[in-house]
Amino acid sequence: MALQFEVVGRFNRARASKLTLPHYVVQTPMFMPVGTQGTIKGLTNSQLEDIGCQIILGNTYHLALRPGAELIDELGGLHKFMNWKRGLLTDSGGFQMVSLLHLADITEEGVTFQSPVDGKPMLLTPEESIQIQNKIGADIIMALDDVVRTTITGPRIEEAMYRTLRWMDRCIAAHKRPDAQNLFGIVQGGLDPVLRDICVRGLVERNLPGYAIGGLAGGEDKDSFWRVVAQCTAALPEDKPRYVMGVGYPLDIVVCSALGADMYDCVYPTRTARFGTALVPEGVLKLKHNAMASDERPIVSTCSCMVCKNYTRAYIHSLVTRDAMGSQLLSYHNLSYMMRLSKDLHMSIVEGRFPEYVRGFLRTQFPKGDVPQWVCNAMEVAGIDISSCCAPVPV
Amino acid sequence: MRFVVTKPSAGAGAAGKARLGALYLGGGGAAPPIETPALVVPTRRGLPSFISRDLLDRLPYPDSLLLHLSPIHFIECPSTRTIKNIGGVHEMVGLQDHFFIASPGDSVESLPEHGGTNKIGAAFETPSGRRLINPKDYMDIISSTRPNLWASIADEVPAWVTEKRNRLSIDRTLKWLDDCLSLDQEKGASTLGAVVGGPNIEHRKKMCN
Numbered sequence: 001m002a003l004q005f006e007v008v009g010r011f012n013r014a015r016a017s018k019l020t021l022p023h024y025v026v027q028t029p030m031f032m033p034v035g036t037q038g039t040i041k042g043l044t045n046s047q048l049e050d051i052g053c054q055i056i057l058g059n060t061y062h063l064a065l066r067p068g069a070e071l072i073d074e075l076g077g078l079h080k081f082m083n084w085k086r087g088l089l090t091d092s093g094g095f096q097m098v099s100l101l102h103l104a105d106i107t108e109e110g111v112t113f114q115s116p117v118d119g120k121p122m123l124l125t126p127e128e129s130i131q132i133q134n135k136i137g138a139d140i141i142m143a144l145d146d147v148v149r150t151t152i153t154g155p156r157i158e159e160a161m162y163r164t165l166r167w168m169d170r171c172i173a174a175h176k177r178p179d180a181q182n183l184f185g186i187v188q189g190g191l192d193p194v195l196r197d198i199c200v201r202g203l204v205e206r207n208l209p210g211y212a213i214g215g216l217a218g219g220e221d222k223d224s225f226w227r228v229v230a231q232c233t234a235a236l237p238e239d240k241p242r243y244v245m246g247v248g249y250p251l252d253i254v255v256c257s258a259l260g261a262d263m264y265d266c267v268y269p270t271r272t273a274r275f276g277t278a279l280v281p282e283g284v285l286k287l288k289h290n291a292m293a294s295d296e297r298p299i300v301s302t303c304s305c306m307v308c309k310n311y312t313r314a315y316i317h318s319l320v321t322r323d324a325m326g327s328q329l330l331s332y333h334n335l336s337y338m339m340r341l342s343k344d345l346h347m348s349i350v351e352g353r354f355p356e357y358v359r360g361f362l363r364t365q366f367p368k369g370d371v372p373q374w375v376c377n378a379m380e381v382a383g384i385d386i387s388s389c390c391a392p393v394p395v
Numbered sequence: 396m397r398f399v400v401t402k403p404s405a406g407a408g409a410a411g412k413a414r415l416g417a418l419y420l421g422g423g424g425a426a427p428p429i430e431t432p433a434l435v436v437p438t439r440r441g442l443p444s445f446i447s448r449d450l451l452d453r454l455p456y457p458d459s460l461l462l463h464l465s466p467i468h469f470i471e472c473p474s475t476r477t478i479k480n481i482g483g484v485h486e487m488v489g490l491q492d493h494f495f496i497a498s499p500g501d502s503v504e505s506l507p508e509h510g511g512t513n514k515i516g517a518a519f520e521t522p523s524g525r526r527l528i529n530p531k532d533y534m535d536i537i538s539s540t541r542p543n544l545w546a547s548i549a550d551e552v553p554a555w556v557t558e559k560r561n562r563l564s565i566d567r568t569l570k571w572l573d574d575c576l577s578l579d580q581e582k583g584a585s586t587l588g589a590v591v592g593g594p595n596i597e598h599r600k601k602m603c604n
Binding site for chain 2 (some may be wrong): 044046047050293294296306307309310311312314315317318319322323324325328329332
């Protein structure tokens, strides 16, 4: 194991922690921006450091295609290649099974992709995925899992869960750098609590450095989403980090943190920035709207990021449909926002005011009191009273 | 702003034309002078491409203080009123200490198109199509953006046009200069006159005079 996990604050299921990794000491709850090919689109490393980014996520599938694992290894690993001194996490390539399914064929041996570069078949086995991730050299690496969409029903889900466990053993056996890289297992099982339970138990038996909850954020209803997270966080070890993959929206992160999750990743903040949308405490702000053309306010008046300190909505509006700079500035703001969210979650737990923070967050996002029912349900399980945030139910 | 020739070219008589200079930006800033010849950094809507203000600080100083501004970039938005309310281009892009030199054309997004230029104004090819800009519209943008220096609009023509067309470009450019100056609240204190005349050296000299 190449990490230390220390819980430094709690409120019911929620926890704040100090996670010591080979390259960096991080605080959780924590959001990790996605730098698929070794870079966050639109931001430099120095800007990422300025906004407080702790870990960046890279993707094995994409990095193996370009520039190639051998080259990265020869040049000293991904940290050195991209000149990033803080934490790195690489996904196994498993998600591409879902997102690129039309190009993939999944068997017990592994996943055969049709390379989008030259059309040639590319086989990704658990051993190959770990070998590539060993060469990339990230602080946290992910096991290759058999991912299925939660919107799929039937025996495929059970098949994928058991295969995930079998592949976990192959990943463990193939992992050549356990003293430098932490191999996380990924809980699968769709929306079936029985399958999820089997998978959690199976992974916990293998005594891994950390665990991820996979297969979510793929179109399932929110009520199912939070219940799976709640079930898994309740069953996963207290003394190890829990990572909900592909999450996401700030509201989802607040809920999952209340339920006991620690780490998150999603392309949403940067991707939505490229479509001209900014993250704000009230939800989102679409900078393309004509109303923004003459709005002389910053994106968020209380935000201290470089963009909000220097640029008006009107100026950014003039960029978003015409210039890449608009995407760049919005990406900077959105990631700053997510880093601030992470920091606020951590500090509110440490300082014993997490429930107040959650209530303030919900009041701002739902000023009319129309907090979604799934959030109410989740907070009840998390033991946080949000009744003051919800409008009274009409009699 | 003040410009001083610090070292003329070595060589007897008129043989050497090159010179070294120092551009003092003034404005109360403490920036050392910029040595010339100097590159004026191109911008799109006031910001260098892909370089936000925090990254611009990392470029060589004080040379990176010189920025080019094309007023044509602001034809559509923000409106001149909004730009004025924000406080001009320096405030709008968060580069209060930088020195903006405005001229209509650039090499990417506002390309002079002499085929569309007429007596009303100069034409430019932009990403949203060909735009015709007259002195009044141009000066509206200049007065709202408030660059440190600005060049008047010119009827720029390629070297292969006829002599008649070349003379016309000179006359129009001089007229538009007068029009711009008449609309300038500073009465030309920050104005750069544009010299046209094609390949005809005599035309160019007369225009300089």
